[in-house]
Amino acid sequence: MSAVLVVARGVFKESVRDRIGYNLVFFAVLLMAASILLAQVTAGQDVKIIKDLGLAAASAIGMLLAVFVGISLVSKEVERRSIYSLLSKPITRPQFILGKYLGLTFTLVVNLAIMAVAYYAVLVYIDWQTPALTSQGWEAPAADPRLLKAFALIGVELMLVTALALFFSTFSSAFLAAGLTIAVYVIGHFNTDLKNLSSLGNSPVLIAIGKGLYYTLPNLTLLDVKADVVHAHTVSGQQMLAGILSAGLYIGLLLTASIIVFSRRDFK
Amino acid sequence: MDVIRTEGLTKHYTSGFWRPRPYAALQDLTLKVAQGEIFGFLGPNGAGKTTTLKLLMQLIYPTSGIAEILGKPVGDVSVRRRIGYLPENPYFYDNLSAEELLVYFACVFGYGPKDGRVRAARLLDEVGIGAERKFQLRKFSKGMVQRVGIAQALINEPEVIFLDEPMSGLDPIGRREVRELILKLRNQGRTVFFSSHVLSDAEALCSNVAVMAKGRLAVSGRLADLLANQTRAWELVVSGASQHVIDRIAPRLTSVTPLGGGRYSLELPATTPPEPLLNELVTTGARLVSLNPVRETLEEFFVQRVNATNADRFVESRVRDRSAS
Numbered sequence: 001m002s003a004v005l006v007v008a009r010g011v012f013k014e015s016v017r018d019r020i021g022y023n024l025v026f027f028a029v030l031l032m033a034a035s036i037l038l039a040q041v042t043a044g045q046d047v048k049i050i051k052d053l054g055l056a057a058a059s060a061i062g063m064l065l066a067v068f069v070g071i072s073l074v075s076k077e078v079e080r081r082s083i084y085s086l087l088s089k090p091i092t093r094p095q096f097i098l099g100k101y102l103g104l105t106f107t108l109v110v111n112l113a114i115m116a117v118a119y120y121a122v123l124v125y126i127d128w129q130t131p132a133l134t135s136q137g138w139e140a141p142a143a144d145p146r147l148l149k150a151f152a153l154i155g156v157e158l159m160l161v162t163a164l165a166l167f168f169s170t171f172s173s174a175f176l177a178a179g180l181t182i183a184v185y186v187i188g189h190f191n192t193d194l195k196n197l198s199s200l201g202n203s204p205v206l207i208a209i210g211k212g213l214y215y216t217l218p219n220l221t222l223l224d225v226k227a228d229v230v231h232a233h234t235v236s237g238q239q240m241l242a243g244i245l246s247a248g249l250y251i252g253l254l255l256t257a258s259i260i261v262f263s264r265r266d267f268k
Numbered sequence: 269m270d271v272i273r274t275e276g277l278t279k280h281y282t283s284g285f286w287r288p289r290p291y292a293a294l295q296d297l298t299l300k301v302a303q304g305e306i307f308g309f310l311g312p313n314g315a316g317k318t319t320t321l322k323l324l325m326q327l328i329y330p331t332s333g334i335a336e337i338l339g340k341p342v343g344d345v346s347v348r349r350r351i352g353y354l355p356e357n358p359y360f361y362d363n364l365s366a367e368e369l370l371v372y373f374a375c376v377f378g379y380g381p382k383d384g385r386v387r388a389a390r391l392l393d394e395v396g397i398g399a400e401r402k403f404q405l406r407k408f409s410k411g412m413v414q415r416v417g418i419a420q421a422l423i424n425e426p427e428v429i430f431l432d433e434p435m436s437g438l439d440p441i442g443r444r445e446v447r448e449l450i451l452k453l454r455n456q457g458r459t460v461f462f463s464s465h466v467l468s469d470a471e472a473l474c475s476n477v478a479v480m481a482k483g484r485l486a487v488s489g490r491l492a493d494l495l496a497n498q499t500r501a502w503e504l505v506v507s508g509a510s511q512h513v514i515d516r517i518a519p520r521l522t523s524v525t526p527l528g529g530g531r532y533s534l535e536l537p538a539t540t541p542p543e544p545l546l547n548e549l550v551t552t553g554a555r556l557v558s559l560n561p562v563r564e565t566l567e568e569f570f571v572q573r574v575n576a577t578n579a580d581r582f583v584e585s586r587v588r589d590r591s592a593s
Contacts, residue, residue: 006375010361017363017404080359085420088325088353088430089376090345266328268281 003091004099011103012110015069020107023061027115030057031122047126047135047142048230054119055150055226062112062158063185069107070165071177073100078267079174093263101166101255108158116151123147140232150229153243157223160247161185163254164218170262187213188220218250269339271428271459272301272324277333279319293319295483297333301461301476306454308470308491309463311480312574317463318356319483321432325353337428349377352426356433356463358417362406366392366416369405370423377424384423391419396445410437418446422453429453431462435469447472467570479570481577495569501562502536504546509554517545531557538562 034053038046074097077083087096120143127135127142135142164184168177187194194214222243225235277297282288294316301307311317322328323335326342335342338350360369367388374384392401395415397408405413414437421429434450435443450460450473464470470477471491478488487494501522507530514532518524520540525533536542542559550556 003376006372009375010372013368014361014363081355081357082359082361084322084325084327084355085353085358085360085373085417086376087327088348088351088355089373089424090348090378091376092345264329267322268328 003095004102007086007091007096007099008103008106011073011100012107015104015107018069020065020069020111023065024111024114024118027057027061028118031118035122035126047123047130047138050122050126051142051144051147051230052226054122055147055154055230058112058115058119058151059154059157059226061115062108062154063161065111066104066108066158066161067165067178067181067185069104070162071169071174071181073104073166073169074262075169075172075174075177081267083267087267094259097166097170097255097259097262101162101258104162104166105159108162109155112151112155112158116148119147119151144229144232146229146232146235149235149240150226153223153225153240156244156247157220160218160220160223160251160254163251163258167254167258167261170258170265184217185220188218189224191217191219191221219246222246269303270300271303271338272299272307272461273334273336274299274320274324275334277320277323277335278331279316279323279328280331292483294323297485299478299485299488301459303459304454304457305475306450306460306462306473308474308477309461309480310465310467310470310477310570311463311486312465314482315480315574316483317465317480318432320480321353321355321430321463324430349424350427352421352424352429354417354421354429354431354434357436358413360405360413360416360420363404365402365404366397366408366419367401369416370420373420373423379424387423388419391422392416394422394449395419396442411439411442414438415442418449426458428459428461431460433464434462435464435466443469479573481574484577486573486577499538499561500568501538502540502542503558503560503562504534504536504542504549505531505557505559506534506549506554507531507557509549509552513549513552513554517548520545535562 031050031054035046035050038049074083077086083096087093091099123142123144130142140146161181165177165181168180172180191214194210194217196210222239225239227233228235275298277294277299278292279294280290280292283291297316297320309317309320319328323330324337324342337347340347364372367385370388370391371381371384374387375381379387389398389401392398392415395418397412397415397419400408400412405416408416414434418431418434421431431450434446438446447469450462453460460473462469462473474491476489477491477494479486505527509530509532514524514534517534520536521534522537523533523535525535527533534545536545538561546556546559
């Protein structure tokens with residue numbers, strides 16, 4: 001087994017042991033509680049709210065995991081000095097970074113897949129509980145397969161957030177890396193607004209900063225199709241491909257930068 | 269054959285945010301360690317021992333100089349297949365068991381999980397924690413983690429083993445066991461390079477030592493040679509000497525200690541040859557019981573050399589400051 005896969009497997013095992021699976025219990029309880037409560041107060045619209053809530057929760061939980069586990073991948077190893085033993089073995093620093101990234105990505109994908117299964121289970125349950133007359137009025141069936149498109153893009157977004165967290169943690173403390181990653185995540189979701197800052201004022205500095213951030217930071221709105229799939233709007237393959245390709249390019253750049261920074265770093 | 273070689277190895281850091289100033293953690297270290305020896309790398313805290321080991325493991329990069337292990341630059345990944353390293357105060361993944369950690373490291377070396385488990389079981393037994401191998405590391409005491417650290421350094425049956433303060437955190441029994449383990453490794457033909465500030469360990473184990481102080485090499489060589497040249501006195505034990513004779517020679521001695529039963533322990537300065545005094549005592553009817561050079565212990569030698577190096581550096585820095593001003 002290559003050193004990259006050994007490190008990746010180690011990350012997965014450590015994450016599972018670190019009880020990150022508790023988030024899945026939280027997700028399942030949230031969905032079930034919401035479906036029971038909403039059924040009492042809404043008139044047949046609860047399925048849309050559950051769809052929306054479930055996707056938002058999966059995205060938020062995944063993002064928090066990607067940030068907080070992602071930053072700990074490197075910074076915790078450096079701060080606790082467990083990295084000394086590992087890097088003295090036949091493993092290069094690029095292999096270490098790639099192994100950590102693959103390990104966490106795999107953990108997050110497994111986590112997201114389990115959430116998707118729980119999500120569909122709740123939707124099937126709601127469908128089964130709802131009278132046929134009511135469900136005929138829905139824009140889309142409860143267990144709409146198109147919802148999987150949103151899950152797929154959430155997965156890509158988590159891969160991007162993980163790469164961001166990993167990059168920041170190669171040169172800063174865990175606390176700072178978390179702050180920077182969350183900041184980029186938030187700005188990334190308002191990316192289009194940055195381009196249009198000129199409509200808000202005439203300051204050339206502000207406009208230049210807005211445009212600079214627009215072109216440098218990832219455009220996460222391309223990966224956000226949650227509202228579209230919930231309201232049964234079409235999400236084309238081209239739209240998905242654009243999101244996946246731009247995220248893939250950004251992930252590649254971030255990993256390359258992480259490897260360059262990490263390879264030059266002294267572990268004092 | 270030299271298995272470890274450094275030449276002019278130097279590491280500078282900068283300290284200070286507004287006015288960064290260079291700080292020499294290691295200065296111009298030239299060192300050779302031969303195959304199959306136990307090499308003691310000694311020095312007080314902050315002497316540059318851990319910096320040197322980190323440079324050899326390429327955890328930090330040198331400012332200048334060369335470092336080679338087994339004839340190859342330290343950056344060569346193939347070298348790391350043949351070495352083992354125990355960091356100072358090691359820390360490992362809390363959620364893994366000792367066995368899982370060792371299997372993980374074995375897999376990094378390319379061994380399969382099954383082979384890794386066999387190696388882990390043997391090594392954990394050898395360092396005395398075989399019974400606890402399934403426990404998560406978070407439940408281990410400092411001494412137990414140290415033992416796991418030693419075991420992981422040996423997972424690949426290395427030719428050269430680097431141990432940074434290997435006795436740290438161990439109880440007296442643990443220290444003795446580790447000493448025996450180090451001797452066993454040497455007897456198997458492996459080279460052990462260990463840093464320590466516990467001199468009794470070095471005295472008990474090492475054939476060669478290097479003493480570091482303030483980032484510089486103060487002295488290095490065979491331990492026996494270093495201490496042999498450090499005779500600080502001669503001790504004569506005689507019997508049957510009269511009080512009158514003892515009083516007569518007393519001004520030439522540094523101390524006279526009556527041992528009872530007409531025996532005396534006489535101490536001569538190292539600069540005074542003992543033979544004339546011995547002849548004089550014998551002609552008065554005294555008998556020689558023993559004559560021994562009183563050598564410095566490693567501790568005395570260490571303190572003397574470290575203080576001398578520190579004083580040199582102090583003078584150097586004063587001269588530098590004056591010329592700068």
